[in-house]
Amino acid sequence: MARVSLGLNQKLVICCVKERQSGVVSSSVQLSKTKKNQNVSSSRVLVLGGTGRVGGATAIALSKLSPDLQILVAGRNREKGARLVETLGENSEFVEVDIDDEKALEAALKDVDLVVHAAGPFQQTERCPVLEAAISTETAYLDVCDDTSYGFRAKSFHQKAVAANIPAITTAGIYPGVSNVMAAELVRAARSESIEPERLRFFYYTAGSGGAGPTILATSFLLLGEEVVAYNRGEVVKLKPYTGMLNIDFGKGIGKRNVYLLNLPEVRSTHENLGVPSVSARFGTAPFFWNWGMEAMTNLIPGEIxxxxxxxxxxxxxxDPLVRAVDGIAGQRVSMRVDLECKDGRTMVGIFSHKRLSQSVGMSTAAFALAILEGSTMPGVCRSRFPLVLKRKLSCFISVSPQY
Structure with a gap:
């Protein structure tokens, strides 16, 4: 099996490598600056959770990719919001918004073209208030959800979004999000050669909290309380979280890391929409004692807690104080590896690496947001075509250059 790893700074690259008997064929997918678009530059974007790490990184990326875009940073911390607005410049402003206040939320959405929902965590929520408000105000919607239940609950609003004539993309961050694009590209490449996929495996690594702080920490803890859903030869398999450890090579700059089973939405969506019989997802962190701690929590703390x-x-x-201290030593590196095993015995691998999680999430989310603003999406919540739509709708930012 051939493997390629790319360390990145200002650019995001997905590298898909395919092993052949006669050699290796690779293709790189690069995210570049969007061309200036009058409609985009005059658009107003509301970033919920804008004072957090992910939302703030998204706002910064949007500002860099489309400098004339009007960006509204929404959150509950006015001091943090003011600092971010100062960084973004004159085309931005802070709006104090509580997503649990329905009237305030709808009022904030009335004068914007797109709302980006980055106010996680999304686990263990019973409603989709931001999506509902977006439909009510006929505002395009995007979220960075990483929870299976929330993602599929959002898709239940498809017909209402169609009736409101608005596009809505859910689970559109880095993983899930870019990872879905990687999986869809691997499956497309295999089937273009009449090779049928058999097993798809997602492997993720983040150093410490990736610099994302309390939100990703809360997400990780909440995921430890969820039973893992995976697929084996078309059958649903339910497993204990943070078990099934594998030692995976993420390539140069990251190396080999231990990863563990987690319940992530891309498993179900890629199984249903890409038609791969066996799918699973694993995640690991560093230093190693964080993984030990996660295992211990799963075994010692009741699931209901x-x-x-x-x-x-x-x-x-x-x-949080301990996590922040360790983050200063561990760094913020992130890596994704997607393996596609085919029925003829061949394996295709996609690897993504970046030195900063928050920056890569911001750039990824911004790409999806700009695709919506440029009119690349259809009304409704992405459902059955979801993973394939991601690649096609990002085509205005992504160029593919095969290298032989």
């Missing part, structure tokens, strides 16, 4: 958002937030407050 790990599924309780309030109790998890209390644990996050307890661990």
């Amino acid at each position: 790990l599924r309780d958002r309030e109790k998890v937030q209390q644990m996050v407050q307890l661990f």
